[in-house]
């Protein structure tokens with residue numbers, strides 16, 4: 001599979017060369033304009049049932065860090081909201097900037113947050129995550145914005161192991177972590193049909209972007225930026241600005257489950 005990155009040479013503006021769907025009709029992320037979102041009373045509340053014992057390990061994959069979950073049963077699932085059926089949590093990861101002024105993938109009225117958390121779930125009508133990856137109803141991703149404020153002690157549990165996954169390809173066990181603790185109090189959300197925000201950019205994601213952010217301190221954001229895009233022994237490149245900018249809405253409707 002072709003190597004891609006977030007640099008000028010191989011970054012988002014170049015992805016269409018090897019992944020032509022980059023210019024597709026339902027690409028992500030997007031700029032969310034709350035005044036143009038349509039309140040939909042038929043949207044059900046999000047039902048998030050996570051079993052912390054299913055968290056497995058944390059990996060630096062050269063693009064972000066990723067916490068991966070055991071997904072061989074229905075103990076860690078997402079139902080309700082805009083989706084039908086049951087989706088299992090596979091992994092969560094983040095995208096962030098080189099400073100506190102940028103970093104999120106989705107924006108709200110053009111506002112960029114310093115970081116965005118993605119909780120990636122796959123539709124159990126398919127055999128597994130890889131089968132679901134390129135199906136139009138294959139994935140459901142919950143997006144959570146991080147806003148600069150007080151330090152986030154739940155997030156700190158993740159940051160504390162970054163020393164063990166500094167370089168690309170490094171991973172370590174990460175047991176008993178409950179990602180429910182990374183969600184804001186309100187589960188008010190916007191939803192729209194989109195795509196993976198990294199190659200292969202499959203148009204297989206029902207996006208569920210929470211309106212309320214969680215907090216992160218500036219010091220904690222500095223810890224994200226100590227991760228490396230590069231493998232051990234290579235010239236170190238700080239892992240930051242690993243976000244795709246908003247893509248054309250192309251007539252899509254964004255719905256809200258709140259007024």
Ligand SMILES: NS(=O)(=O)c1c(F)cccc1F
Pocket residue numbers: 118120139141195196197198205
């Ligand atoms: N960023 S994202 O949440 O769209 C995403 C996925 F859903 C799945 C795999 C990689 C990835 F980056």
Ligand SMILES: [Zn+2]
Pocket residue numbers: 093094095118197
């Ligand atoms: Zn993501």
